[in-house]
Amino acid sequence: MSISPPVPRFPSLNALKAFEAAARLGGFAPAAEELHVTAGAVAAQIKSLEQEIGAALFVRQARGVSLTPLGQRALQGFIAAFDMLGEAVRDLKRDAAPQKVHIAALPALAQLWLAPRLPAVRERLDGIDISVTALERPPNLKRVPFDLCLFYGSHSPHGSIRFAEDELLPVCTPEVARALKKPWDLKQAVCLTDTAWAGDWSTWAEKIMPGEGFAPRGPVFSLYALALQEALSGAGVLMSRRALVAPYLASGALVAPFSKTAPAGEAISLWLLPTSRRGGAAEQVMEALQVIAGDTDT
Missing domain, CATH: 1.10.10.10 (Winged helix-like DNA-binding domain superfamily/Winged helix DNA-binding domain)
Incomplete structure (x- = not known):
């Protein structure tokens, strides 16, 4: 037995x-x-x-x-x-679907920076299926099934693509801009603020009008895209990041009432795990975004 x-x-x-x-x-x-x-x-x-x-x-x-x-x-x-x-x-998952790439991105970057460039990426890389998930913080790529991360950061992970450092500038519709002759006029204006970057107003004000004790007055939004939409509707002045509003400035839907800008202290960064497969779909998407971003930013 x-x-x-x-x-x-x-x-x-x-x-x-x-x-x-x-x-x-x-x-x-x-x-x-x-x-x-x-x-x-x-x-x-x-x-x-x-x-x-x-x-x-x-x-x-x-x-x-x-x-x-x-x-x-x-x-x-x-x-x-x-x-x-x-x-x-x-x-x-990657081996089961080698042509699928999943990108984790900051919501504002996903909607305003990445989404406009995805059609060109897909045209360039026919056959690669790209998905995007919006997250407030970069995930731990060792724990979650994402292939690429797209976030702002003052320091970027090793091997990442770091795009030009962004800059801060107030933007508004041409109609709103008519009442803004100098930066100090913002004290009487409706200022739109995004909670994630609430400090951007202070960063810009300290550089452009130091010692004025400027504090923005106006509504606060939990999503940058909502604040941007309010600015487009003429509800006030938004402290923007140039990379996110560049198309609206180019079209004239928004204008920068003042020529002075301040460095954001952060750059858009794109990265993947160092152990990712060389020449794989994720790396191809990363390289395509680098080329397309370079073309659109020049």
Whole structure:
């Protein structure tokens, strides 16, 4: 009579993911945001894991959580394991559909910079299927099935394409511009602000009219595209980034009432993982965007 030993029970993968994310990010709340679940669900998964292994992984405190020595020792191994799992899943999907490219991009860049250039990319690279997902922050390419990232940044990842640093300038319709003779007139104007770049007004004002204590007065929008649409409708003056409003300036739909600009301190950057396949579809899209952007920006 043969004797088969019991198969060891593996802890829940969701519980292990919850532990790794909370340990790496320093709390249950940021882990919940990354995993798209509630903080309570993360806490429950970790509690279940702790009960299964018979030891605490976190110290719960009023101000948050911290790793126990056991949790600290385990963290790097789980980070490496989930990085490898993410890469394996991404490679599997890439090999199953080698002509598909998925781009993660900042919403404003996706709509106002990337979308107008995609028809030329598709014409140049017939047969490559390009998808775009708008995200507020660059994803960890080791964990998610994206091939390319397109975001603003003051520092770009190694191997990225870094386009010319953008510049800040107020823009509005020609009708609104008639009441703006000098920068100080903005104190009486309706100023449109995007929450993600609320500091752009201060950056421009400090360079163009230092010491004036200028503070924009007007509505605030959670999406840059909404603020831009309001500017196009004549609702006020938008502090813009030239790369995003260039077509409207070229058409005359918007004008820059003042000639002075300020550096944004950030450039549009496009990058992919260094381990991506040489000559693959993602790299072809990256190179095509570099050429097309160079043609349209000159």
